[in-house]
Amino acid sequence: MSSPASLGQTEARNALIAGIGCYLMWGFIPLVFQAMARAGADPFEIMAHRTAWAVPLALLLVLLARQGRQVMAALKNPKVMGWIALSSTLIAINWTTYVIAVNHGRMLDASLGYYLNPLLNMAAGAWLFRERISRFGMVAIGLAGVGVVLQGVALGHLPWVALILAFSFCGYGVIRKRVAVDAQSGLFLECLILGPIGLAWVLWITSQGQGHFGVSPEASFWLLAGGPVTVIPMVLFAWAARRMPLSTMGFLQFIAPTMVFVFGVMQGEPFGWLRGVSFAFIWAGAAVYAAGALVERRHRNEAALSAVAPEPGLLDDPAEDRAR
DSSP states (O other): OOOHHHHHHHHHHHHHHHHHHHHHHHHHHHHHHHHHHHTTOOHHHHHHHHHHHHHHHHHHHHHHTTOHHHHHHHHTOHHHHHHHHHHHHHHHHHHHHHHHHHTTTOHHHHHHHHHHHHHHHHHHHHHHSOOOOOHHHHHHHHHHHHHHHHHHHHHTSOOHHHHHHHHHHHHHHHHHHHSOSOHHHHHHHHHHHHHHHHHHHHHHHHHTTOOOTTTOHHHHHHHHTHHHHHHHHHHHHHHHHTTSOHHHHHHHTTHHHHHHHHHHHHTTOOOOHHHHHHHHHHHHHHHHHHHHHHHHHHHHHHHHHHHHOOOTTSOOOHHHHHHO
């Protein structure tokens, strides 16, 4: 029989695998959207298939998790559904902006948006939830701010794509934090709101002879993949986040934007020296943020140990010592 320690180590390892897996999927997802575009689909058709095919998969996962009662309770609560409708709107804006960006040579802007997101979340936490920002956090936000200004100078205008992505996802996170619905059930409810709209759009463009699903096996495959690539990483993230230290997630969340950044450079997007300097400030802010999360975790562990550590000589039985 496995010991509690070994079970804990196994769960921690599985959580790490799930966390890495979800961010790797999010890192590769632009290539999926680009494959859909090569098959002829525009961003709105991509979004329509993404939301429509996500509904049955999200429903299956809710049923497997036995969260049907929670979903029904939310559906009967107008206030909860009002918040879910707002979160659905924000995530639709985020997803659509992202699809447009990666299919129109703006992957560097997209990566910038998701580098900014954790720093923006920190600022929102302090403003809305009275969460304390550490000195590491202040430095990280300051470095990111300089990076955004330099990015604007390099582009000749504000980096609107990055800012829309960062603020829409931050707003989405704030709303979901306020709604007492599990991540998996909430995702299904959001898909349930967006899915019929997506399905209606698919049926309409198909009736006009402009749809691409069924035109070729390749187009059908990639459009059908919109459901799994939407739902699976979200489920992996939700599962891992509940079982993984915040500092670890702080490091992992930079995997996806780094991959998107590399893909953008490889695909030949403009990347002058000033834009490089702006990203250097963003990366420095991300590094300070991750270091701050690590230091905070270490302090919490030390405080926990000092709070429960017995005085020398009080535990004479090694077995009892281990039990404590």
